[in-house]
Amino acid sequence: MKDTRALAAAALAEVALRGASLREVMQRRAPQLADARDRALLSALLNEGTRWWLRFDAAVEGLLQQSIRSKEPAVHALLVLGLVQLEILQLPDYAAVAATVQAVRGLHRPRHAGLVNAILRRWQREREQHLARLDARAETRLAYPAWLLQAFGHDWPAAAERIATAGNGEPPLMLRVNRRRTTREDLRQQLQAAGYDASLHPWLTDALTLPHSTDVTRMPGFADGFFAVQDGAAQIAADLLDAREGMRVLDACAAPGGKTCHALERQQLDMTALEFDPGRARRIDENLQRLQLRARVVVGDAAEPALWWDGQPYDRILIDAPCSATGVIRRRPDVRLHRRSTDIAALQVQQTRILEALWPLLAPGGRLVYATCSLLRAENQAIVEPFLARQADAHPVAIELPAGEIAGPGWQLLPGDGDLDGMYYAVLEKSA
Known part of the structure; x- marks a missing residue:
C-alpha cells in the first residue's frame, strides 16, 4: 500500500x-x-x-x-x-x-x-x-516570487495585495452547461438531487458554480456530455465572439477546446480549432466527442497560416494567446514556481506574431477577440494598442462586464473579480 x-x-x-x-x-x-x-x-x-x-x-x-x-x-x-x-x-x-x-x-x-x-x-x-x-x-508572506509581486505592484498598484491574496484562495468549481444537451436549471436540479451544492451564476448564462472541487467524472451528466469544466472568465469569450448561425469561425490556440465547444453549443458554425501541439489537439477531439459537437481540428502554427489556411476568410477569429498564465495562479499554483520574468519578452513576440498573422484572415466586417489569462499589461494592452496604431482597418469595440475594469482598448478581470479567474479581453472589428 x-x-x-x-x-x-x-x-x-x-x-x-x-x-x-x-x-x-x-x-x-x-x-x-x-x-x-x-x-x-x-x-x-x-x-x-x-x-x-x-x-x-x-x-x-x-x-x-x-x-x-x-x-x-x-x-x-x-x-x-x-x-x-x-x-x-x-x-x-x-x-x-x-x-x-x-x-x-x-x-x-x-x-x-x-x-x-x-x-x-x-x-x-x-x-x-x-x-x-x-x-x-x-x-x-504571500508565497510569490519577488518579480511577480513587483509586476503586480507596477501594473495594478491599488490591487496588488488583493491579486496575490486571491491567488492563494481555493477557486470554486465552475461548470459550463451544454445547452444542446440540457438546460442549466435541469442540470442544477439533477446535481442537487445527487448531493452537489450547485448554484446558478448570476450573470453568466451557461455557468453553474460549486464551492469546492470534486471528481467531475463521477457527477451526473458528465458521461452524457451535459457539461464541461470551464471557469467563468473563459466562458465570457463566447459572448464577446458573438458568432452567428453558419458563420465561419477560427479558434486559434484552441486546446483543450473549451471555447471551441462553447461557441458550438450556442450555434451551428463552420468551426476550425487550431492547435500547435498534436497531443493537446487530441484533447480537443476528445472534448468534442464527449459533448457531441463537430469541428475541424487542425494541427498548425497560428503565426504561419500559409501552412494550414485554405484561403477562405473567417467571420470570427478567437486568439487565446500563449501567455504567462498569471491570472490563473489559484488554479495552477505551479505557475508561480516555473514562470520567470525573462519569459515575458519572448511571449510578447509570440503574441504579436499571432495577432499580425491572423488579422489578414478576418473578413471585412468581421470580429477578432484577443484574450489572455495574464494580468500583465505587457501581454495585453502593450500588444493590442500598438497593433491598433499600425492597422488602419482595425477598430476596438467597447467592452463592459459586470466584473473587472477597463484596460486600454480592452477589459481586465483580476483574480477574484466576480469570483472568476484573471483574464484579459480585447475585441477588434475590421472595416467593411
Whole structure:
C-alpha cells in the first residue's frame, strides 16, 4: 500500500525542485492510490504544497542547521508538507506530525525519521517567531516570487495585495452547461438531487458554480456530455465572439477546446480549432466527442497560416494567446514556481506574431477577440494598442462586464473579480 504523504512528497519535489507540471504529476501519481479519500488528500497536499512552497520552503531552511534540499529533495518536500498540514490544512497536530514522520519510511529514508520529527516539533514550540520571520518579507508572506509581486505592484498598484491574496484562495468549481444537451436549471436540479451544492451564476448564462472541487467524472451528466469544466472568465469569450448561425469561425490556440465547444453549443458554425501541439489537439477531439459537437481540428502554427489556411476568410477569429498564465495562479499554483520574468519578452513576440498573422484572415466586417489569462499589461494592452496604431482597418469595440475594469482598448478581470479567474479581453472589428 502506498503512503499518501510519501507519494505527495516525491511528487512535490518533482514540481518544485525539478520543474515538472503539477497537472502532469498529479495525473501520473493519483492512479497509484486506490482509495478516493487518499486521492483527495494527495490532491490537497500537492496543490497546497505547491501554492505555499515559497513560504514553507524558506521555513524549513530556517529550521535546519544544514540544508537537505539538494541531497534529499523528497525529505525536504515532506517537511514542507508537514508544515502545510499544520498551518494550511490545519490537521490535528498529533496526526499531522505522526503521519509525516511515518511517511519517511514510505520514502525509504528511515534514518531521517528522527530529523523530521525534531523539525516539526521545533516548529510547534517556536511557531510564532518563525511565522513573524516569514511574514516580514512579502515573498514569504504571500508565497510569490519577488518579480511577480513587483509586476503586480507596477501594473495594478491599488490591487496588488488583493491579486496575490486571491491567488492563494481555493477557486470554486465552475461548470459550463451544454445547452444542446440540457438546460442549466435541469442540470442544477439533477446535481442537487445527487448531493452537489450547485448554484446558478448570476450573470453568466451557461455557468453553474460549486464551492469546492470534486471528481467531475463521477457527477451526473458528465458521461452524457451535459457539461464541461470551464471557469467563468473563459466562458465570457463566447459572448464577446458573438458568432452567428453558419458563420465561419477560427479558434486559434484552441486546446483543450473549451471555447471551441462553447461557441458550438450556442450555434451551428463552420468551426476550425487550431492547435500547435498534436497531443493537446487530441484533447480537443476528445472534448468534442464527449459533448457531441463537430469541428475541424487542425494541427498548425497560428503565426504561419500559409501552412494550414485554405484561403477562405473567417467571420470570427478567437486568439487565446500563449501567455504567462498569471491570472490563473489559484488554479495552477505551479505557475508561480516555473514562470520567470525573462519569459515575458519572448511571449510578447509570440503574441504579436499571432495577432499580425491572423488579422489578414478576418473578413471585412468581421470580429477578432484577443484574450489572455495574464494580468500583465505587457501581454495585453502593450500588444493590442500598438497593433491598433499600425492597422488602419482595425477598430476596438467597447467592452463592459459586470466584473473587472477597463484596460486600454480592452477589459481586465483580476483574480477574484466576480469570483472568476484573471483574464484579459480585447475585441477588434475590421472595416467593411
